[in-house]
Amino acid sequence: MTMQSKALKPEEYFIKDEPFYQSIGEEIEVFEAAYRQGLPILLKGPTGCGKTRFMEHMAWRLKRPLITVSCHDDLTSSDLVGRFLISGGETVWVDGPLARAVRNGAICYLDEVVEARKDTTVVIHPLADDRRVLPMEKVGELLEATPEFCLTISYNPGYQSVMKDLKQSTRQRFVALEFDYPDAQLEAEIIIKETGIEDKTAQQLVKFAHMTRDLKGSGLDEGASTRLLVHAAKLIVDGIKPVTACKTAITQAITDDSDMLIAINELSSSLF
Amino acid sequence: MSRQSLTEAQIIEFLDKCLEVEFSFVKNEIPAVDIVKQSRPHQDFILNLTQRVAATNIELAYQFAVHSKQALEEMDLLMVEAWAMSATDQYDKQGLYPAMSAIKNLDQFIHTAHVKACGAVFEEEASILLPFIQGLAGRKLKLAEAEQAYTDTETIFIPAITALFETKKENFLHYKVTVAYLWAQIQFGSFRVDLEILSNDPDKLNKFSVLENIRLEACLERELPGLYRDMQILKTLFHPEHEQDTENLLSIESIQALLHENAEAAHSLDIIENIKVDQWPEVYCYQGTIQIDQVATIFERRIEKEKAYFRVALSELANEQSNKQDDNPIEETDENSAFKLANKDEHTKQSGNIDLELDGELITPPEHVRELMTSIIVDFGEIPPEYLFAAGPGEYDLKKYQEEEINPNDVWKGTYHEEGAEIYNEWNFKRQYYHKNWCVLRELEIKPVYDDFVADTLNKHKGLLKSLRHTFEVLRGEDKLLKRQPYGDDIDIDALVDALADTKSGMEMSERVFTKMHKEDRNVAVIFMVDMSGSTRGWINEAERESLILLAEVLEILGDRYAIYGFSGMTRKRCELYKIKTFDENYDDEIKARISNIQPQDYTRMGVFIRHITKMFRDVEASTKLLITLSDGKPDDYDTYRGEYGVEDTRQALYEAHREGIHPFCITIDEKARDYLPHMYGAANYAVIDDIAKLPQKVSDIYRRITS
Numbered sequence: 004m005t006m007q008s009k010a011l012k013p014e015e016y017f018i019k020d021e022p023f024y025q026s027i028g029e030e031i032e033v034f035e036a037a038y039r040q041g042l043p044i045l046l047k048g049p050t051g052c053g054k055t056r057f058m059e060h061m062a063w064r065l066k067r068p069l070i071t072v073s074c075h076d077d078l079t080s081s082d083l084v085g086r087f088l089i090s091g092g093e094t095v096w097v098d099g100p101l102a103r104a105v106r107n108g109a110i111c112y113l114d115e116v117v118e119a120r121k122d123t124t125v126v127i128h129p130l131a132d133d134r135r136v137l138p139m140e141k142v143g144e145l146l147e148a149t150p151e152f153c154l155t156i157s158y159n160p161g162y163q164s165v166m167k168d169l170k171q172s173t174r175q176r177f178v179a180l181e182f183d184y185p186d187a188q189l190e191a192e193i194i195i196k197e198t199g200i201e202d203k204t205a206q207q208l209v210k211f212a213h214m215t216r217d218l219k220g221s222g223l224d225e226g227a228s229t230r231l232l233v234h235a236a237k238l239i240v241d242g243i244k245p246v247t248a249c250k251t252a253i254t255q256a257i258t259d260d261s262d263m264l265i266a267i268n269e270l271s272s273s274l275f
Numbered sequence: 276m277s278r279q280s281l282t283e284a285q286i287i288e289f290l291d292k293c294l295e296v297e298f299s300f301v302k303n304e305i306p307a308v309d310i311v312k313q314s315r316p317h318q319d320f321i322l323n324l325t326q327r328v329a330a331t332n333i334e335l336a337y338q339f340a341v342h343s344k345q346a347l348e349e350m351d352l353l354m355v356e357a358w359a360m361s362a363t364d365q366y367d368k369q370g371l372y373p374a375m376s377a378i379k380n381l382d383q384f385i386h387t388a389h390v391k392a393c394g395a396v397f398e399e400e401a402s403i404l405l406p407f408i409q410g411l412a413g414r415k416l417k418l419a420e421a422e423q424a425y426t427d428t429e430t431i432f433i434p435a436i437t438a439l440f441e442t443k444k445e446n447f448l449h450y451k452v453t454v455a456y457l458w459a460q461i462q463f464g465s466f467r468v469d470l471e472i473l474s475n476d477p478d479k480l481n482k483f484s485v486l487e488n489i490r491l492e493a494c495l496e497r498e499l500p501g502l503y504r505d506m507q508i509l510k511t512l513f514h515p516e517h518e519q520d521t522e523n524l525l526s527i528e529s530i531q532a533l534l535h536e537n538a539e540a541a542h543s544l545d546i547i548e549n550i551k552v553d554q555w556p557e558v559y560c561y562q563g564t565i566q567i568d569q570v571a572t573i574f575e576r577r578i579e580k581e582k583a584y585f586r587v588a589l590s591e592l593a594n595e596q597s598n599k600q601d602d603n604p605i606e607e608t609d610e611n612s613a614f615k616l617a618n619k620d621e622h623t624k625q626s627g628n629i630d631l632e633l634d635g636e637l638i639t640p641p642e643h644v645r646e647l648m649t650s651i652i653v654d655f656g657e658i659p660p661e662y663l664f665a666a667g668p669g670e671y672d673l674k675k676y677q678e679e680e681i682n683p684n685d686v687w688k689g690t691y692h693e694e695g696a697e698i699y700n701e702w703n704f705k706r707q708y709y710h711k712n713w714c715v716l717r718e719l720e721i722k723p724v725y726d727d728f729v730a731d732t733l734n735k736h737k738g739l740l741k742s743l744r745h746t747f748e749v750l751r752g753e754d755k756l757l758k759r760q761p762y763g764d765d766i767d768i769d770a771l772v773d774a775l776a777d778t779k780s781g782m783e784m785s786e787r788v789f790t791k792m793h794k795e796d797r798n799v800a801v802i803f804m805v806d807m808s809g810s811t812r813g814w815i816n817e818a819e820r821e822s823l824i825l826l827a828e829v830l831e832i833l834g835d836r837y838a839i840y841g842f843s844g845m846t847r848k849r850c851e852l853y854k855i856k857t858f859d860e861n862y863d864d865e866i867k868a869r870i871s872n873i874q875p876q877d878y879t880r881m882g883v884f885i886r887h888i889t890k891m892f893r894d895v896e897a898s899t900k901l902l903i904t905l906s907d908g909k910p911d912d913y914d915t916y917r918g919e920y921g922v923e924d925t926r927q928a929l930y931e932a933h934r935e936g937i938h939p940f941c942i943t944i945d946e947k948a949r950d951y952l953p954h955m956y957g958a959a960n961y962a963v964i965d966d967i968a969k970l971p972q973k974v975s976d977i978y979r980r981i982t983s
């Protein structure tokens with residue numbers, strides 16, 4: 004095994020091995036159809052329910068590179084489209100990730116798009132309707148997307164404040180796929196496939212997750228996500244006691260309230 | 276060398292002063308005789324405590340001093356202090372008489388002190404037990420205090436205190452297992468039998484409880500092995516002698532059937548008469564009691580309600596379905612649509628994940644119907660066939676089942692209860708501890724009154740407003756063009772020319788040749804807390820309202836997020852926060868009309884409101900959080916919230932707010948405020964306005980100053 008990692012440009016990066024994704028409904032079919040029709044896609048859903056994993060899987064399925072941008076409140080449109088840099092005494096234009104994705108016919112995934120500043124979301128508008136173009140004002144170019152290019156954004160309607168709601172003019176351009184935690188049986192299977200944990204323990208982890216999800220709104224902002232269950236399962240597989248694994252990987256991640264911490268720890272120690 | 280003991284005269288002198296002998300006429304010679312015999316440290320200790328108790332009540336303090344000798348003989352210093360403090364607590368809660376008996380009845384105190392020291396107390400553990408059972412149940416089960424532990428299937432009742440075991444930890448375990456066991460009774464259907472049969476037969480009811488324990492234990496062992504282990508711990512700790520009796524029962528074949536996964540409560544009931552053993556085991560300590568009447572009442576009410584809701588929901592589903600099938604909806608048929616249950620295997624049945632079928636079409640029930648189905652299945656083990664007919668038009672009046680809406684204004688009429696209110700602690704500086712769950716706070720609406728006040732104000736301060744607008748516009752976060760940046764959106768021609776000149780003369784070319792737009796985000800969120808106490812009546816109130824109007828006008832320019840609340844109340848049980856503008860509301864005509872109707876109310880307790888607002892701020896994301904209080908004087912309430920007490924509680928609450936990253940600031944018109952505000956807010960965080968007429972202008976000025 005070599006410890007050296009290779010530097011690859013994202014647009015050259017194709018996912019070679021199938022990422023495991025357990026489909027929950029018709030999301031794969033809908034995504035493929037939207038892709039064929041050149042429609043942009045919006046993924047809605049709570050944290051840790053498999054949106055990123057789904058994108059990796061689709062990129063593999065459609066054999067396109069995946070360029071992911073995690074949006075934050077300082078993200079400007081130049082960060083997406085591109086900017087001038089100086090090199091060797093000359094100014095050169097450097098494409099941003101969105102422009103690179105358009106040029107290379109990649110799948111561009113803008114994660115948590117509402118976090119970006121309002122003026123930033125507007126630059127994706129012409130790309131997200133039937134024009135499918137990216138205006139690059141700074142260089143006076145209009146970049147036309149090829150059929151391979153695909154724009155996907157994600158959005159968690161759960162805890163955004165009203166101030167950060169997605170604008171209607173943005174959201175009405177997208178085909179929306181709603182994600183949620185899978186039902187008990189499927190979720191247990193996901194945990195097993197991801198970690199190799201034994202069936203019984205996986206079932207109990209899922210049951211524990213449901214207990215916390217039922218407490219959403221009565222003291223918890225969010226219940227335990229599939230991601231957290233996978234984390235706990237990994238610890239258990241590595242020899243950590245289930246109660247400890249739940250405490251460190253799940254409970255501590257969902258609350259800081261001291262009484263709530265005790266209550267949830269009591270729930271997990273009741274289960275195992 | 277230790278200090279000299281106090282003389283009797285010195286002790287009497289001290290007591291006379293702290294017990295205000297010229298008004299109270301207490302005979303300090305009596306306690307002094309005993310106190311003089313103590314060592315100096317003990318003398319100091321008792322006199323100090325006497326003084327602290329005197330802060331609550333003189334008579335009580337006197338009794339404390341009289342009983343101090345006996346107390347020192349029977350308890351250590353910590354306990355003596357606890358005893359004194361529990362008496363003052365009693366005084367606060369129930370008045371002088373119970374407090375006096377708490378002091379006089381020392382033995383009782385020693386006993387309960389033990390119970391309290393190692394017992395589990397409902398008040399303290401409820402905030403853990405409630406989410407615990409709600410997590411177990413997956414629904415909003417309630418938790419409440421009662422003499423005995425039992426459940427009516429909607430609320431789980433447990434005693435105020437449990438001290439069966441030696442340690443606090445074990446007693447908490449007892450609480451936990453008890454609530455879980457009571458939940459298990461509901462979940463695994465202990466009440467799904469005709470309980471009437473047992474209602475006049477305590478012996479049979481007892482035996483039923485014993486058999487159900489066997490069945491439920493088996494259920495819990497399968498579902499919650501950790502909890503099952505906890506049960507075994509309690510059993511061996513508290514009932515080791517019953518083990519044999521239970522073993523004996525378990526050797527009986529019909530009882531073994533109770534261990535089976537599909538065993539039902541009906542089986543327990545059926546076999547009672549046939550079981551012949553010498554000794555039935557006792558009911559275990561975590562089982563509570565079965566209150567047949569309570570269960571029956573709640574059960575009937577819920578069953579009726581859910582059946583109504585479910586059948587009405589079905590008729591809605593049926594309508595939707597027929598609308599979907601043909602474009603013109605068919606007229607109501609005489610016959611009620613009959614549904615069927617789809618995919619009815621055990622697994623899906625348990626989880627309530629059942630689809631419905633109507634005329635061969637599969638329907639996935641929406642969330643609220645699913646919840647109803649889950650609840651019905653918990654009660655019956657299935658959806659009874661007669662439930663599956665859609666309700667006919669007008670068959671049910673659902674209004675009948677809606678719980679009466681609670682109007683916050685009515686809560687204080689009749690008997691006082693705390694539903695829908697928020698409870699906060701309060702700081703007692705003399706005793707240096709928090710009164711737990713002390714203040715009851717409620718948010719109330721202000722009725723908008725559409726009069727000329729706003730227009731008049733804007734007119735009156737026309738000139739001021741104009742200049743305010745101007746100053747605030749400058750403040751507004753504006754796009755700034757940053758020059759000579761290492762990267763950016765455009766080329767900075769000046770910088771580029773310089774850079775090229777540099778290269779021509781052989782120097783290295785600078786890379787800082789770009790311009791970049793930078794928006795300064797004023798990420799400020801501010802809450803204004805306006806004093807609505809009775810003392811603001813008249814022109815203070817008017818000046819406050821005018822200030823708010825002007826402030827709102829300029830804040831709109833700035834784009835800062837802001838909320839406005841008024842506060843007032845009377846005693847700790849009625850703290851009222853008036854919503855004038857929340858963060859989510861826009862400054863519109865209704866808000867203006869509310870400001871116009873801000874009216875002086877009662878008193879000013881402050882700590883509780885600051886704590887409430889601190890909590891509200893937790894959900895607000897902002898890099899600067901400001902709490903600005905407009906007030907006309909010291910905190911002051913009808914009860915003991917006067918003078919130092921109120922000031923110190925407010926100070927403590929401000930400190931808590933500060934710890935959570937909130938910047939408090941106070942604007943007051945009380946000339947004497949310089950005496951206490953620096954102590955509460957810190958020297959730089961307040962402003963005293965001498966001329967009330969200037970309040971509107973000053974408030975805006977100050978706001979500008981502290982946010983820029």
Ligand SMILES: Nc1ncnc2c1ncn2[C@@H]1O[C@H](COP(=O)(O)OP(=O)(O)OP(=O)(O)O)[C@@H](O)[C@H]1O
Pocket residue numbers: 023024025026027049050051052053054055056057159193197229230233
């Ligand atoms: N349907 C699924 N199939 C396979 N794995 C899944 C699935 N759902 C969740 N997971 C597991 O959960 C983990 C978290 O999922 P992922 O990172 O895709 O969440 P996300 O929805 O992108 O969350 P966030 O909104 O926080 O970015 C994955 O790494 C994977 O282990």
Ligand SMILES: [Mg+2]
Pocket residue numbers: 054055056114
């Ligand atoms: Mg993700």
